[in-house]
Amino acid sequence: MSTFKTPVELAKSACLAAKAKVAWSVPQMLVLGIMAGAYIAFGGWLMTVVTHDLAATMGVGFAKFLGGAVFSVGLMLVVIAGAELFTGNCMMPLSVMAGCTPMSGVLRNWFWVYVANFLGSVLVAFLIYYSGLWKGAMGVYALKIAAGKMNLPIGEALVRGILCNWLVVLAVWMSMAATDIIGKVWAIFFPIMAFVASGFEHSIANMYFMTLGLLLKGVPSVVSGAGLSPEVFSNVTAGGFLHNLIPVTIGNMIGGIFFVAIFYFLVFRTNLEDIG
Numbered sequence: 648m649s650t651f652k653t654p655v656e657l658a659k660s661a662c663l664a665a666k667a668k669v670a671w672s673v674p675q676m677l678v679l680g681i682m683a684g685a686y687i688a689f690g691g692w693l694m695t696v697v698t699h700d701l702a703a704t705m706g707v708g709f710a711k712f713l714g715g716a717v718f719s720v721g722l723m724l725v726v727i728a729g730a731e732l733f734t735g736n737c738m739m740p741l742s743v744m745a746g747c748t749p750m751s752g753v754l755r756n757w758f759w760v761y762v763a764n765f766l767g768s769v770l771v772a773f774l775i776y777y778s779g780l781w782k783g784a785m786g787v788y789a790l791k792i793a794a795g796k797m798n799l800p801i802g803e804a805l806v807r808g809i810l811c812n813w814l815v816v817l818a819v820w821m822s823m824a825a826t827d828i829i830g831k832v833w834a835i836f837f838p839i840m841a842f843v844a845s846g847f848e849h850s851i852a853n854m855y856f857m858t859l860g861l862l863l864k865g866v867p868s869v870v871s872g873a874g875l876s877p878e879v880f881s882n883v884t885a886g887g888f889l890h891n892l893i894p895v896t897i898g899n900m901i902g903g904i905f906f907v908a909i910f911y912f913l914v915f916r917t918n919l920e921d922i923g
Contacts, residue, residue, distance in 0.1 A: 650826060650830075651824045651825060651826060651830065652823065652824040652826075653824075654911070654914075654915070655915050655918045656824075657820055657821075657823050657824055657911075658741065658745075658911050658912070658914075658915040658918065658919060659918070659919065659922055660823045661738055661739075661741050661742065661820065661823065661908075661911075662741060662742040662745050662747040662748075662919060662922055663747070663922070664742075664823070665738070665739040665741070665742030665743075665747060665748050665753070666742060666747050666748050668731070668736065668739060668756050669739075669748050669749070669752030669753060669755070669756055671731070671756070673759055676731055676756060676759040676760055676763060677759060677762075677763045677766075678763070679729070679730050679731035679760075679763070680730070680731045680732075680733075680759065680760040680761075680762070680763020680764050680766070680767065681763045681764075681766050681767035681770070682725075682728075682729075682730040682731075682767060683725045683730035683731050683732040683733075683760070683763070683764055683767060683851070684732075684763060684764035684765060684766060684767025684768035684769075684770070684771075684851055684854065684855075685767040685768065685770060685771045686721050686722075686724035686725050686728070686730055686767075687721040687722070687725070687732065687764075687767075687768060687849070687851045687852050687855065688721075688767065688768045688770075688771035688772060688775075688852070688854075688855035689720065689721060689724070689771060690717070690718040690719065690720050690721025690722070690724075690852070691718065691721070691852050691855045691856055692771070692775055692855075693717045693718065693720060694714040694715075694717055694718040694843065695785055695788060695789050695792065696780075696785060697713055697714060697717050698710045698711075698713060698714040698788075699784050699785045699787075699788035699789075700784055700788075701713060701714075711843070711844040711845075711846070712840065712844045714843055714844065715839065715840035715841065715842070715843030715844035715845075716836070716840050718839060718840075718843045718852075719835055719836045719839035719840055719843075721839075721852070722735075722815070722818055722819070722835050722839050723831070723832055723835050723836075726819060726822050726831060726835060727828060727831055727832075731756075731760045731763070731764075732760070732764065732851065733757060733760045733761040733764050733850070733851060733899075734811075734812050734815050734816070734849060734850060734851060734899050734903060735815060735816060735819040735903075736753075736756060736757060736760060737812060737816055737899060737900055737902070737903025737904050737907075737908070738816050738819060738820065738903055738907055738908050739753045739756065739757075739908070740753060740904050740908045740909070741907075741908040741909075741911060741912050744908070744909070744912045744916070745912065745916070745919035745920075745922065746919075747919075747922060761896075764851045764854065765851075765854050768851055768852075768854040768855040768858065769854060769855070769858045771855060772854075772855050772858035772859040772862065773858075773862070775859060776859060776862040776863070781859070781863065781869075784872075786863050786866065786868075786869040786872075787869055787872035787873050789856070789859050789860060789863055790860050790863045790864065790869050790870070790873045790875075790883075791873050791875070792856050792860065793856050793857045793859060793860020793861070793863070793883060794860060794873070794875050794879050794880065794882070794883050796848070796853055796856060796857055796860075796891045797857060797860070797882045797883055797884070797887030797888065797890060797891055798879050798882050798887070799848070799890075799891055801890065801894045802894075804848055804890075804891055804894040804895050804898065805894040805895070805897060805898040806898060807846065807847045807848040807895070807898065808847070808848045808849075808850065808894060808895035808896065808897065808898020808899045808901075808902065809898040809899070809901045809902040809906075810842070810845070810847045810898075810902060811842045811847030811848050811849045811895075811898070811899060811902060812849070812898070812899035812900070812901075812902035812903040813902040813903070813906045813907065814838040814839070814841055814842040814847070814902075815838065815839065815842060815849065815899075815902075815903070816902070816903040816906075816907040816908075817838050817907060818834065818835045818837075818838035818839050819835075820907060820911075821834035821835075821838070822834040822835050848891070848895040848898065848899075849895070849899065850892060850895045850896040850899050853891055853892060853895055854892065857887075857888045857891065857892070858888075860883055861883065861884075861885070861888065864880075864883050
């Protein structure tokens with residue numbers, strides 16, 4: 648007897664999960680979405696703490712690997728504890744194509760969950776800022792992360808967003824195959840570690856990183872420590888925030904919808920006819 652779900656069983660599970668998601672009330676989506684945004688932000692802060700000085704002693708490659716390893720706790724909290732994450736929900740069009748859910752329900756879910764993810768990620772950014780834990784080298788590193796994202800060319804941000812959510816949605820997809828907690832943990836760990844270590848861009852994580860960067864922009868010691876050029880520093884603004892967030896969000900949608908939802912629907916469409 649198999650101890651995990653097969654790919655065709657995963658496609659059916661994804662459809663049923665989408666049906667449940669479109670049935671959430673707005674208050675439910677807001678609360679679950681805020682929690683997801685916060686969980687991803689926790690992963691982002693943990694990554695900053697662990698890697699802020701690691702490259703100098705262990706090398707850039709190892710620092711990126713370890714950063715991805717610890718960041719994966721964010722999606723583990725989302726999937727196992729229960730929360731609504733916009734990027735993971737980019738799998739939902741599979742259910743629409745299978746005739747299980749209306750597209751209007753998916754769009755409603757995306758809107759409220761995206762808004763709530765923003766609120767949750769920003770909430771944690773403010774809490775981290777007022778905690779003072781960033782003082783010193785970690786604050787400098789956090790500002791550099793934000794500045795790097797806000798100065799990323801639009802085309803690169805878009806493509807990195809596509810690559811990111813291809814892996815994130817696969818992490819959610821594979822987690823549904825597991826029948827126990829440890830199986831879900833490992834199913835999530837590897838794809839999330841891979842996307843972070845590879846340098847791909849995640850819209851919800853970026854909401855946190857860039858908000859914290861905007862807050863730290865007002866701290867003279869952090870700004871001087873970061874040593875950013877005037878050109879780079881000038882883009883650490885609300886405009887720079889949107890310059891990154893919009894193409895990354897579009898890329899995340901393409902990565903999850905096209906490369907996971909559509910691809911697997913094309914493979915398993917005949918197997919989904921009986922669950923519409």
